[in-house]
Amino acid sequence: MKSPGLLSLIITTLFAGLIVFTGAAAPSEPGDFTSDQFSKSGICSNCHGSSFGEWDGSMHSNADSDFFYQATLQEYGVAAEAQGLSPDFCSRCHTPIGVVSAEIPPLDGSHLSEVSKEGVQCDFCHSVAESEGIGNAPFVLEPGDVKWGNRPDTESASHETEAHEFYNESAYCGMCHNIYHPVNNLTLGATYTEWEESPYAEEGVNCQACHMTPGIIGFEENPGKAASTGPEREHVYTHHFVGANAFVTDVMGENRHEKRAIEYLQHAAELEVNAPDSTGPGESVEVEIKITNVGAGHKIPTGVTEDREMWLELTVNDSEGRELYHSGALDSAGKIDSGATIYHTVFADSGGKPTVKLWEAESILSDNRIGPKGSVVEKHSFVMPENASNPISTKAVLHYRSAPQEHIDKLFGEGAYNVPVIDMATYPEEEKTSTPGFGITGAIIALSLRITLRRRKK
Incomplete structure (x- = not known):
């Protein structure tokens, strides 16, 4: 795996003197906003068609509609009511607009607006002005005409733009990709911390280098336009956000994302x-x-x-x-x-x-x-x-x-x-398949792995 190298250095240099990650504000809370302060993602597709197309059908776009998550959420809801647990603990990452708009609870989603049902969607992500730390979604939102991103030279006829170096950092992902028990603080998931303590963090390879570029392992340049009216750029981050979930994506018919999840697993x-x-x-x-x-x-x-x-x-x-x-x-x-x-x-x-x-x-x-x-x-x-x-x-x-x-x-x-x-x-190395009776429907052409074989003769 290689890091973005020169590109990363250039971006970091350009950000010098811009807004810094101060942690000066409190995380956004239920009732701070109304859902009509956020735009549906379809509006963004008018100029950002490629990014929208990559996001559409992803686990981020299905964060709230994921049937497995919903079944687990309803189980949690019963326990939360009985034990006095926070009703929005899971929802804060899965439908963040629903939480800050006080459309959660109830956990059955009956009060959710259409924009809240979009899960981790465009306007939510690009309304994050800063974060109060890592884990359990301590985001600070500033919805409105200003959209936040990673480029200091962006101009748009549709909205104002602000650049924040936070968007190039793994800590952005760490807001939701570390999870702590809401009562006893037990670590339930620590993807960010696992990265932070890894050789990749020491080498400057961030989450975005793998999960927001076309490559399966490591950074791969993606030349093009971030917006249809924007300039040609050396690299535009992709928005598939693929991980290892070939189960939910398969059942929900999101075959592009299912196939890419399998490729990630096989590398x-x-x-x-x-x-x-x-x-x-x-x-x-x-x-x-x-x-x-x-x-x-x-x-x-x-x-x-x-x-x-x-x-x-x-x-x-x-x-x-x-x-x-x-x-x-x-x-x-x-x-x-x-x-x-x-x-x-x-x-x-x-x-x-x-x-x-x-x-x-x-x-x-x-x-x-x-x-x-x-x-x-x-x-x-x-x-x-x-x-x-x-x-x-x-x-x-x-x-x-x-x-x-x-x-x-x-x-x-x-x-x-x-x-x-x-x-x-x-x-020995062979084409990767799923187990009959428990496998993936449809034919999938598996990518080959590098496997080192050593045999000891006796």
């Missing part, structure tokens, strides 16, 4: 496998698989990872195709076998029991996710059967899915949705 990790070609009957066979986070500037997986799952499936066969060892398989209900290591965060409730309900979380039982440029090694072993024939073959696949099938079945009913299982990396 996040590498596998190195150390396994014998042959061994004698009754001997122990040792297989080592090294999983390295090579493409993400944060941990994999990231976000609120109580539900997200990444795991390794390992299969060893003899020369006649007989299965000698298998770990990480899914059963007919879509459950991962109990012997596999699942990379995610496990939260505990007040009684110390695991929970996927974030509002119940009071501690972290475990967190074995893989940090940026970090690696873990899984070791597997089995005894070579007497009737097995050499040579033996080893296949390893690193899988990812947005949630356990069991959880989705509980929320929506069995058979309502199949959670796609994405092949992030494979050994």
Whole structure:
């Protein structure tokens, strides 16, 4: 991954002497504004057609309409009412205009205006004048004729413009991409902090370099116009804001964003496998698989990872195709076998029991996710059967899915949705596919991964 380099240096220099991130104002609160003070995103498309087209259908545009989020939100709403929790805790990031316009609560969305239903939309993002910190959306809004952005030389016939260096900083993303429990302050998600403590932050590679450029890994220039009437520019940030969500985007028919999410996943990790070609009957066979986070500037997986799952499936066969060892398989209900290591965060409730309900979380039982440029090694072993024939073959696949099938079945009913299982990396290298019965509908041409293969002969 490379940083924006010269472009970033030029922008930083141009911002010298402009408005700074002072944190002098209080975060915007419910009732500070009315929703009619914000413009619907369709208006922005008149001049910013490319940016609007990229945003349209993204997880930002569907932040409030996301069916998985809505189901979880309604569960939270019941708990919030019973336990006196803040009703707008989740909504502040998912429908920020709805919150500051006091259209939330109720959490069923019955009072939301059309502009509030647009989720994380154009006028909200470009009305952020500053932030009061990181996490739980401490944004300070100034809606109106002035639109905020990252260019000091912008001119528009439609509105006034102001430049703020904050728009070029990962801290802008950190407003919502760190999440803390509203009562006990437990860290529930820390994508920003994971980046901040990573080698990428030290190298000056920010969130925007990966999630707002055409490249899958790292900064890639995107020449063009930010507005139809604007000048040609060396680089225009894209507005897909893609992460790893190929589940919701698939169900909602947002195939452009689904495909790009899969591409991100398939460039996040590498596998190195150390396994014998042959061994004698009754001997122990040792297989080592090294999983390295090579493409993400944060941990994999990231976000609120109580539900997200990444795991390794390992299969060893003899020369006649007989299965000698298998770990990480899914059963007919879509459950991962109990012997596999699942990379995610496990939260505990007040009684110390695991929970996927974030509002119940009071501690972290475990967190074995893989940090940026970090690696873990899984070791597997089995005894070579007497009737097995050499040579033996080893296949390893690193899988990812947005949630356990069991959880989705509980929320929506069995058979309502199949959670796609994405092949992030494979050994030996092959075309990435989804698991039959739980996979992505439609044909997807997978991009190839760089996989380093090492075999130990015996």
